[in-house]
Amino acid sequence: TQLLEQSPQFLSIQEGENLTVYCNSSSVFSSLQWYRQEPGEGPVLLVTVVTGGEVKKLKRLTFQFGDARKDSSLHITAAQPGDTGLYLCAGARNNNDMRFGAGTRLTVKP
């Protein structure tokens, strides 16, 4: 079983729609990262959240860390085809113990 559960596994939407993907765990993390990965490339770091309840915004992307630091969400407003990719969350329990979820594959159709 995955330490971090991401949902949904797959999401296909039309350009302009809003969406939220989730990253849940029963473990507490010292920090949590979100990455986006294009096919055939390495994941690219989008954001790191550290404080329980923290909200970070990156243009149309809003990231929230749960109050108990066990879960996180990523909300995208007015999705664009360029947002298509695999979104991975990763939780760090200490400096060398970071675990990745299985990812949400997002497809935004023009």
Add this chain to the structure above:
Amino acid sequence: SQTIHQWPATLVQPVGSPLSLECTVEGTSNPNLYWYRQAAGRGLQLLFYSVGIGQISSEVPQNLSASRPQDRQFILSSKKLLLSDSGFYLCAWSIGAGVVNEQFFGPGTRLTVL
């Protein structure tokens, strides 16, 4: 700025053959280094990590091994590949200090074992 390189980009190898994948980092000193394997379109499985030269920690028992002969060089090896070793191999680095463990990934190596 820091950059991370991996080679080769793609590799097709027969079962039973040896493997050597290389990863190098530029622009930083004493990084933590990581090897991950990713099944098609899925999450990352941590294979090895290293906090310094000659220091290797293994996460998953397998027929793979890792070595760190220099501060910014990390090598993934196998003496005899299995079909199940096919996958996308990613190297990553982090600064190795503090609470936040942000990892930065290389472009990956696509390995197909036939």
